[in-house]
Amino acid sequence: MDLNYSPEDREFRASTRRWLEANVPKQDLKTLDERKAWHRKLYEAGYVGMLWPNEYGGWGATPMQQAIVQDEMARVSAPPAINGLGIGFIGPTIIVHGTEAQKQRYLKKMLTAEEIWCQLYSEPNAGSDLASLKTRAEDQGEHFVVNGQKIWTSSGPIADWGILLARTDPKVAKHRGISCVLLNMRQPGVEVRPLKQITGSSLFSEVFMTNARAEKSDLIGNINEGWAIAQTTLGFERGGNALGRVTRYVTAFNQLVKATKELKRGGRPLIEDPAVRARMGRIYADLEVQRYAALRVLSALQKGDAPGAASSITKLSYTEFEKRYYELALEILGPFGQLMVAREEFEEVDTSSGEPGTFATAFLWSRAGTIYSGSSEIQKNIIGERVLGLPKEVRADRLKA
Amino acid sequence: MDFSFSSDQQLLKNSARAFLDEHCKPATVRLLWDDPRGESESMWKEMAQLGWHGLSLPEAYGGSGLGMVETAILLEELGRAAYPGPYWPTVLSAAAIEAAGTDTQRKRWLSAIATGDARATLAFLDNDLDWDPAAVTTRAEKSSRGWTLSGTKRFVPWAHVANVLLIPARVPEGPSLFLVDPSAAGLKLSPVQGMDLATRWVHLELDKVPVAGDAVLGAPGQAASLITDLLRRGAVGAAAEMLGAARRCLDMAVGYAKVREQFGQPIGSFQAIRHKCSEMLLEVENSHSAVYYAAWALDAKAEDHEVAASVAKAYVADASRKVCGEAIQVHGGIGFTWEYDLHIYFKRAKALESMYGDVDYHREQIVRRATR
Numbered sequence: 001m002d003l004n005y006s007p008e009d010r011e012f013r014a015s016t017r018r019w020l021e022a023n024v025p026k027q028d029l030k031t032l033d034e035r036k037a038w039h040r041k042l043y044e045a046g047y048v049g050m051l052w053p054n055e056y057g058g059w060g061a062t063p064m065q066q067a068i069v070q071d072e073m074a075r076v077s078a079p080p081a082i083n084g085l086g087i088g089f090i091g092p093t094i095i096v097h098g099t100e101a102q103k104q105r106y107l108k109k110m111l112t113a114e115e116i117w118c119q120l121y122s123e124p125n126a127g128s129d130l131a132s133l134k135t136r137a138e139d140q141g142e143h144f145v146v147n148g149q150k151i152w153t154s155s156g157p158i159a160d161w162g163i164l165l166a167r168t169d170p171k172v173a174k175h176r177g178i179s180c181v182l183l184n185m186r187q188p189g190v191e192v193r194p195l196k197q198i199t200g201s202s203l204f205s206e207v208f209m210t211n212a213r214a215e216k217s218d219l220i221g222n223i224n225e226g227w228a229i230a231q232t233t234l235g236f237e238r239g240g241n242a243l244g245r246v247t248r249y250v251t252a253f254n255q256l257v258k259a260t261k262e263l264k265r266g267g268r269p270l271i272e273d274p275a276v277r278a279r280m281g282r283i284y285a286d287l288e289v290q291r292y293a294a295l296r297v298l299s300a301l302q303k304g305d306a307p308g309a310a311s312s313i314t315k316l317s318y319t320e321f322e323k324r325y326y327e328l329a330l331e332i333l334g335p336f337g338q339l340m341v342a343r344e345e346f347e348e349v350d351t352s353s354g355e356p357g358t359f360a361t362a363f364l365w366s367r368a369g370t371i372y373s374g375s376s377e378i379q380k381n382i383i384g385e386r387v388l389g390l391p392k393e394v395r396a397d398r399l400k401a
Numbered sequence: 402m403d404f405s406f407s408s409d410q411q412l413l414k415n416s417a418r419a420f421l422d423e424h425c426k427p428a429t430v431r432l433l434w435d436d437p438r439g440e441s442e443s444m445w446k447e448m449a450q451l452g453w454h455g456l457s458l459p460e461a462y463g464g465s466g467l468g469m470v471e472t473a474i475l476l477e478e479l480g481r482a483a484y485p486g487p488y489w490p491t492v493l494s495a496a497a498i499e500a501a502g503t504d505t506q507r508k509r510w511l512s513a514i515a516t517g518d519a520r521a522t523l524a525f526l527d528n529d530l531d532w533d534p535a536a537v538t539t540r541a542e543k544s545s546r547g548w549t550l551s552g553t554k555r556f557v558p559w560a561h562v563a564n565v566l567l568i569p570a571r572v573p574e575g576p577s578l579f580l581v582d583p584s585a586a587g588l589k590l591s592p593v594q595g596m597d598l599a600t601r602w603v604h605l606e607l608d609k610v611p612v613a614g615d616a617v618l619g620a621p622g623q624a625a626s627l628i629t630d631l632l633r634r635g636a637v638g639a640a641a642e643m644l645g646a647a648r649r650c651l652d653m654a655v656g657y658a659k660v661r662e663q664f665g666q667p668i669g670s671f672q673a674i675r676h677k678c679s680e681m682l683l684e685v686e687n688s689h690s691a692v693y694y695a696a697w698a699l700d701a702k703a704e705d706h707e708v709a710a711s712v713a714k715a716y717v718a719d720a721s722r723k724v725c726g727e728a729i730q731v732h733g734g735i736g737f738t739w740e741y742d743l744h745i746y747f748k749r750a751k752a753l754e755s756m757y758g759d760v761d762y763h764r765e766q767i768v769r770r771a772t773r
Binding site: 001002003004005006009064253257260261271277278280281282284285286288289292293295296298299300302303313316317377379380381383384385387388389390391392393394 | 402403404405406407410470655658659666667669670671672674675676678679680682683686687689690691693694697698701703708709711712715716761763764765767768771772
């Protein structure tokens with residue numbers, strides 16, 4: 001056991017810090033073009049696609065280096081790269097399961113954010129039970145005709161391409177009739193309607209497909225074998241943002257400290273109230289444990305251990321923590337915690353997910369983490385079955401009729 | 402960066418597990434409940450022969466010169482076995498003597514502790530129940546032959562079997578740490594029994610207890626930081642033991658959920674039980690991260706070792722209470738019976754929760770450092 005960073009990692013951190021100090025944009029990035037330009041700059045510096053193999057335009061870096069970059073970006077609240085789903089999940093899926101032609105066509109443009117990607121998995125009636133999805137892709141020889149509806153699609157309005165799960169054989173058991181195919185989002189048969197969330201903004205969309213066309217050459221893997229591909233997709237990339245996420249929590253904690261020093265109750269700063277201190281101590285202990293756990297995950301990734309189902313523990317841990325964290329922060333701040341616009345006592349909080357904003361924004365966003373990418377309940381099912389080896393539950397869809 | 406155990410550390414863990422599975426079975430623990438001393442002399446001697454008592458002592462005193470990570474590995478296994486005896490108070494006292502003792506004091510005690518010939522303990526808590534070492538109320542007054550100590554020490558672990566007591570007391574310049582003979586005049590020991598029958602506490606009344614002039618550890622009045630360090634180390638050790646108790650309870654709960662059937666199914670197939678077990682695993686794994694991060698930080702004198710120690714104690718206290726309690730819930734009625742072994746570990750975790758600084762104390766330490 002040795003939790004010191006290696007000299008190489010320390011040097012890498014120092015050079016990353018120098019680069020960011022020289023290059024982080026001084027103003028907020030407002031337009032998509034500005035965000036793409038920043039993304040490209042990050043990519044050319046070697047900070048995007050770090051774990052991708054060199055032959056597909058990646059940098060062949062280590063998980064630790066990737067985590068250090070995310071951590072340093074969080075430290076200076078640098079705007080993130082875009083196309084996160086593409087680079088984190090969809091690209092690796094194409095690398096593992098795609099044809100050579102698909103790799104040549106899509107990967108480089110994904111890395112450089114020339115083309116933005118989204119994921120077309122969830123449906124109004126297929127959430128946790130994703131395999132019950134109803135969107136159909138009918139085989140027309142050279143291409144598929146796609147009809148159906150997807151939901152909770154991040155980056156929908158800006159996406160050029162989507163990775164789609166659709167039913168190609170309705171006659172077999174639900175897991176067996178699903179295929180995975182790439183869909184051009186820029187066609188008349190695809191309509192994207194933004195969804196307004198509880199934060200008031202619209203980062204998700206609904207996607208309606210009406211006689212949309214997907215090329216046969218864009219099928220990933222074999223027909224009707226899309227479910228297994230979707231399973232591997234969900235396993236990529238846990239841990240890369242582990243340190244950066246915690247650093248953003250710490251940045252927010254420092255804002256909380258500042259606020260509790262400035263806000264007074266009965267003439268005394270909140271920070272002097274023992275009840276407030278007890279809550280702050282609880283938050284900080286919890287936060288530090290997230291950091292230790294992140295280091296543990298990273299150390300395993302460094303050694304080449306695939307976390308597998310254990311990555312469900314990580315996801316469950318930090319998303320549930322985030323809810324406790326902002327609940328306690330809002331308890332401490334009272335009505336001030338509910339303000340949606342930054343003011344003197346409340347600078348913007350660097351939230352680890354979602355969008356920038358106040359503690360109120362972060363509090364609202366914390367409700368999302370335990371739902372997306374497999375809800376906490378699904379994670380607990382996975383942990384129970386695959387880590388603890390508890391027996392599978394009896395489910396109606398597993399019983400023979 | 403490597404968060405996993407080295408092969409030597411894994412070997413130590415495996416051999417500790419094997420030894421305790423054989424020599425410290427639940428039945429052994431139960432037998433010792435009724436023993437006046439509460440511990441087994443033969444187990445103590447065998448542990449010493451395995452090198453456990455001198456694990457972190459210098460080789461010159463018969464030790465192995467290892468660190469807090471190795472000590473935590475052992476303590477986790479001891480907690481997993483709900484080991485009854487003065488192992489941690491003795492080893493922690495040895496660390497104090499090693500850190501601050503004179504040559505004579507080290508020679509007198511360290512080899513004897515390493516060979517299993519001596520036991521020791523530390524009396525952190527005074528009558529006012531304040532864990533802050535600076536707040537010590539027991540007084541030491543200069544006498545013709547040294548000092549006399551007066552005051553009350555509460556919940557001192559295993560003092561009734563100790564050959565030497567490490568007692569913090571105040572001199573005008575500040576807190577000091579004294580080596581006190583348990584049979585000294587004016588010292589009254591009374592047993593205090595909590596719910597964990599395998600943990601023994603002692604109430605100490607000190608009425609002008611004579612202590613020799615050379616029985617001070619370090620300079621008189623200068624022991625505040627030494628005692629704080631010991632409390633911190635003690636807290637990490639206690640967290641390791643609580644982690645062990647929690648992991649035992651988790652293992653028992655998962656094992657039971659796989660075989661116990663209701664409604665024609667193993668209860669582990671029900672989400673109500675499976676989700677509980679998953680939450681327990683999450684708490685146990687986070688506790689593992691907290692304990693071993695803190696142990697490493699103490700060894701490496703990392704910048705954040707003070708916070709890390711308090712984080713470990715505060716976090717694992719909550720986590721182990723939850724995990725051990727939920728294990729009873731998973732078991733249902735059988736988990737509430739005296740005959741079933743779960744309560745042994747449930748009570749051990751509870752006993753340690755309030756020792757070496759309780760959750761409130763450690764949260765306050767964390768806030769002081771995190772809000773500077």
